[in-house]
Amino acid sequence: MSRALPVFGLIDCNSFYGSCERLFRPDLAKVPIVVLSNNDGCVIARSYDAKPYVKMGEPYFQIKHKLKQHGIVPFSSNYALYGDMSERVMTLIESMVPAVEVYSIDEAFVDLTGINDVDGLGCKIRSQVLRCTGIPVGVGIAHTKTLAKLANHTAKRLQAQTGGVVNICDPVKRDWVLRNTDVAEVWGVGRRMKLHLDGMGIKTAMVLAKADAWTLRKNFSVVIEKTARELAGTSCLELDEPDAPRQEICCSRMFGKRLTEMAPIKEAVATYVMRASEKLRAQNSLCKKIRVSIRTGMFNPDEAKYASGVLIELSYPTDDVRLLTKAAVNAVERVFRPGFKYSKAEVMLVNLCQPGEFTEDLFVTTQSAEATRLMTVLDKINERWGRGTLRSAGVPVNPDWAMRREMMSLSYTSRLDQVWRV
Amino acid sequence: MNYSILGPISEGGSKVPLCLFRVPAGFPSPAADHIEAQISLDEVLNIRAPNGYLVLLAGESMQGAGIYEGDLAIVGRSIEPAHGRIVIALLNNEPVCKRLCLCGREVILKSENPKYPPRYVLEGDELAIWGVITSSVRSHV
Numbered sequence: 001m002s003r004a005l006p007v008f009g010l011i012d013c014n015s016f017y018g019s020c021e022r023l024f025r026p027d028l029a030k031v032p033i034v035v036l037s038n039n040d041g042c043v044i045a046r047s048y049d050a051k052p053y054v055k056m057g058e059p060y061f062q063i064k065h066k067l068k069q070h071g072i073v074p075f076s077s078n079y080a081l082y083g084d085m086s087e088r089v090m091t092l093i094e095s096m097v098p099a100v101e102v103y104s105i106d107e108a109f110v111d112l113t114g115i116n117d118v119d120g121l122g123c124k125i126r127s128q129v130l131r132c133t134g135i136p137v138g139v140g141i142a143h144t145k146t147l148a149k150l151a152n153h154t155a156k157r158l159q160a161q162t163g164g165v166v167n168i169c170d171p172v173k174r175d176w177v178l179r180n181t182d183v184a185e186v187w188g189v190g191r192r193m194k195l196h197l198d199g200m201g202i203k204t205a206m207v208l209a210k211a212d213a214w215t216l217r218k219n220f221s222v223v224i225e226k227t228a229r230e231l232a233g234t235s236c237l238e239l240d241e242p243d244a245p246r247q248e249i250c251c252s253r254m255f256g257k258r259l260t261e262m263a264p265i266k267e268a269v270a271t272y273v274m275r276a277s278e279k280l281r282a283q284n285s286l287c288k289k290i291r292v293s294i295r296t297g298m299f300n301p302d303e304a305k306y307a308s309g310v311l312i313e314l315s316y317p318t319d320d321v322r323l324l325t326k327a328a329v330n331a332v333e334r335v336f337r338p339g340f341k342y343s344k345a346e347v348m349l350v351n352l353c354q355p356g357e358f359t360e361d362l363f364v365t366t367q368s369a370e371a372t373r374l375m376t377v378l379d380k381i382n383e384r385w386g387r388g389t390l391r392s393a394g395v396p397v398n399p400d401w402a403m404r405r406e407m408m409s410l411s412y413t414s415r416l417d418q419v420w421r422v
Numbered sequence: 423m424n425y426s427i428l429g430p431i432s433e434g435g436s437k438v439p440l441c442l443f444r445v446p447a448g449f450p451s452p453a454a455d456h457i458e459a460q461i462s463l464d465e466v467l468n469i470r471a472p473n474g475y476l477v478l479l480a481g482e483s484m485q486g487a488g489i490y491e492g493d494l495a496i497v498g499r500s501i502e503p504a505h506g507r508i509v510i511a512l513l514n515n516e517p518v519c520k521r522l523c524l525c526g527r528e529v530i531l532k533s534e535n536p537k538y539p540p541r542y543v544l545e546g547d548e549l550a551i552w553g554v555i556t557s558s559v560r561s562h563v
Binding site: 026027029030087088089091092128131132133134413 | 517
């Protein structure tokens, strides 16, 4: 008995960050906007009407003048808002399809196998998400994930003609899209791979689909071979199940300004430990090792460069923020060298395990039941009253080394005190 | 009318059981088997839904509808903006809270206060409905 071909959908939010900002700023409906990376470094998102003027990744300080000239409004990234809006979008999608793989903050693959009217469902998802969140999405539908991604790209490119939903399960439509798409636009083809493929005369997605899979594997990798097979219509990639607990947890941020003293770096590291340990407890893991690293800026030729890290083995697997902070602050003392201008610190919890998963040595101490209870209470208080209500003593409330986010919009959906005055 | 969008409230431990008994050390409570469910205001007001938003209302133009300065409104974005509903409307991209009236071919945004005249939506106006107010909450302390 032959099984029906799988059908995948890729749903992608259009200019997601910009769309989130506009939902609560209707006055900017027709004003081009850009969103900047942490520390207001460079452009990471643009509304459609800003795209002709600003390139992705352009440093903010270089384009200030250009933004003013074209009336483009810059925003610092407001991840509290984007995260909340993303959750709404994903919840809506989940309620309408059999299975979802949340691929990124603004994209999800869905399983549409066995659904009669996939185009109708695609349109319904689009209108429902738009209505409930104000965020426009594009929907690509095909027999493989790689083709669904391509269909989505086409939906975006030909928004007016397609209404934002493109189904290329039909081979005639699929071939049209393959012929009219540059190979660089294919999911998983990076800039270097594009150069290689160019050299072999593979310029469109169609030529890649018809390329000999074994040659690709031999010359490059199994990844690009799979990409080619997927383009030709054979599904090689499945919908990924919701993720297993992470094997490592990282919290790393640039400081808002260069730091030369040890005390504020310790504060920063304690703050990052606080956050990382929250994530650790949220996934019910314990960690056996913690890695702390600090570094100076790497690009300024006039500044002395230094980077160093330290890995600490804890005496027992733990999620106790007090123990982790003590270890991390101690680590800063070990790696800090005076005379440098530090720009960034990173805290990484590694060797994670689930409670009960590690072999308990009879003679080794484990985390006390009180410590575990205390952490539960800590998380509950912070969940109820907001992150940072209860924190370890080394974590300041308003540090002057905090990230620069001078043009951040309000946390409209997560903070009662951040009110929108119209 | 001023308002501010607030967003979901943390679910927290604020569910109120229909009956609440301490478990006695001696005899089990005769009511233990009759505890049916828990009331959640989140559910009653439907603020956990992905289309639900909280908006802080200000101004006095909707007093006749029982909406006063500082009231918290629950706004549903996917609710049909039918005739007579109180809505957050974007009139020429300016947000306002008014009662929506669809009378024949006319669209009117009505205030609930004689001091504020109705606003007829004219041909050159741009009107979008941001959401429909499903309930409002007022603190009495």
